[in-house]
Amino acid sequence: MKSSSANYVRIFDTSLRDGEQAPGASMTSAEKLEVARALTRLGVDVIEAGFPAASPDDLAAVQAIAAEIGQTSIEGRPQAQPPIICGLARCTKNDIDAAWQGVKGAKHPRIHTFLATSDLHLKHKLRMSREEMTARAVEMVAYARSLCKDVEFSPEDAGRSDPEFLHKVLAAVIKAGATTLNIPDTVGYTMPDEFGALIEGIIKHTPGAKDVIISVHCHDDLGLAVANSLAGLRAGARQAEVTVNGIGERAGNASLEEVVMAIRTRGAKIGLQTGVDATQLCRISKLVSRSTSYPVPPNKAIVGANAFAHESGIHQDGMIKNAETYEIMKPQDVGATHTMLVLGKHSGRAAFSKRLTELGYPLEGDALLKAFNEFKKLADRKKSVLDADLIALASDERTTVPELWALDSLQVMCGTTGMPTASVRLRDPDGKIRSAAALGTGPVDAAYKAINGIVQLPVELLEFGISAVTEGVDALAEATVRVRHEEQRSSHGHGADSDIVVAAAKAYIASLNHVLSRQSSGRVQHSQSAPTEVPR
Known part of the structure; x- marks a missing residue:
């Protein structure tokens, strides 16, 4: 799997695990499989497919990815071999067993287990002594190694751990069979010089560290995830744990596209390389954004809508004369286009x-x-x-969600006088046309109430967003909606139209189809998101 070059960096993508843990970013099994296919074409070395012990659906998704993605190379993949398929597990036998059940169908399976090493976590979360923590880590790494020859261990909150204790724990788990040591800056607390020194110290002072892969996993709470990841790689780490668009817990993770393009663009300075096909970065960014309903900010580096846009007259003049005046990489390098x-x-x-x-x-x-x-x-x-x-x-x-209900027609009346009214016609799953009308506090609210009167599926609206795809009064509008039905986890929908009310209605119907599709497959999961007002 790994290049023979000492300067090769494995790209470990955790969009399907850590990325999906972002509130409201959960994906269906079908969506996760589609993203995994795209990650394989992209050329990542490791796909952390999920947390199999978290739910039966997550286990099923990891198994499906291991069976398809982890067995054969997809056409166009830069590497000759399929990626490593990884499953996360806490340091318990039940979790490790579930992880093994999830990944064992892959040609290159990996179990990733973790346990906190900072005194703060030991005292307040785990209520364990250092000795107890070390013994548990050694026991569980050895157990994981008895099932799988590729075992990754993460000392959670390593960035705030005592370095001497950290070195002892890492040396012990290496002896127990760990093949990769992942060093997480779990809360995004360290500065780049600190994190680089932490990695350098681990390599220098941990017996056996030079015989395993050292990995970095940085969070973006202070906006330093990419900088810290690069500092760790320059200090000797050779695996970077990243997510597409930087999605993940709280402020997110180190962005895959930013880490990859920093290594590529500043190759002479950094002196490292990856196996990623950068020309697919924009494509997979859009796929993950759509699958999670997490929009990509226009000013997002590498893949944002404005990443290669120039409005200033001075900039435009420079670009006309020589594109290198204001662009440090070509848009075609990342799959974008002028x-x-x-x-x-x-x-x-x-x-x-x-x-x-x-x-x-x-x-x-x-x-x-x-x-x-x-x-x-x-x-x-x-x-x-x-x-x-x-x-x-x-x-x-x-969309990967079946179109059970579809919008046939929509008419709204609103203004400064009278009550906003919407008349809606939908095509039901049997192809019959059903109609309803409703009053609301605004045109979108009225449309949603009319739709509810037809579909008869009580849901709680959690999020609503709408944005213009292009400039001008005739721009196409994109709407995103997230709802929850009873005790299910949240479901999202997407719609596009030049009429913002029609786009909003399409997105709402898509979210209802998502709920119904999940019901038909028997999957029920929880969401802790707070409700929001119905859009006016």
Whole structure:
């Protein structure tokens, strides 16, 4: 799996485990499998597929990923071998057994177990002595090694642990069979110079450390996750634990795309390399954003909408003369593009399909026909349809959730006088048209009440967001909605339309379909998110 080069850095992606732990970012098994496929094409070395002991659904998702992704190479993957498939486990036999059940179907399985080493965690969380902690870690690493030859151990809160004690624990787990030592800055507390010194000290003072892989796992509470990860790698670590778009607990994790492109762009300074195909970074960023309903900020490094945008006249002048004046990497290097193929109402289906394929969103059959019809409607309302509009239209047709209920028509009345009213017609799962009308505090609220009157599925609205895909009054709008039904975990939906109320209605219907799809598969999980007001 690992390159023979001493300067090769393994990319360990934990989007499906730590990333999914971000509030409201949970994914279905189908969504996790789709992301795992994309991560494999991207060329990551390790996929942490989940926390199998957390729930039966998480175990099933890890098993599915191990069986498909962990067995054979996907076409286009940079490495010859399939990625390592990893499952997380606390230092207990039950967790380790569950992790092994999840990953054992992979060609290269790994069990990742962890236990805190900081005095703060030992005293207040674990209520264990240092001696008890060390004994537990050694026992469980040895047990994991009896099941799996690849075992990773993480001393949680290593950044705030006593270095001398940390060295003793790490030496002990190496003897017990650990093959990778992951050093987490669990709460994002350290500075880059501190974290680099921590890694350097571990390599220097831990017996056996030079015979295993040292890994870094940094959180972004102070905005230093990428800087700390790079400091650790430059100090001798050779695995970086990252997530797509930097999603994860609290402020998130080190961003995969930022770590990879920093190593690539500053290669002469850093002197390291990865096996990632950077041209797919923008594509997988959009996929993870859609799967989790976590939008990518426009100013996000590498993959944000503005990462290669220039508005200042001075900047534009420099770019015209030489792109290197204001761009330190080419947009094509990360799968972005400056090219705008302008499509209009006279464009045919062939040109539409070709451009979608070039953008990385190929559609076929009914999905292509439906997206093309929506494109024609949009083109009638806009002078030009931009790439971002096309991506939004294509994304609507690439959902992994079955379209049980579908919007047939929507009409709203609102203004400064009278009550906002919405009339809705939906196509039910049997293809029949059902209608309802309702009053609300605003057009979206009225539309949602009318939809509720038809579908009859009581849900609690947790989040609602809407944004313009492109500039101008005729911009395509994207809506995202997150709901919860009874004791289920939250479900999300997405919708796009030039009418913001229609986009909001599509997103709400998609979220209801998500709930119904989960019910039909028998999966019920909890969400702790707080409710929000119905949008007006």
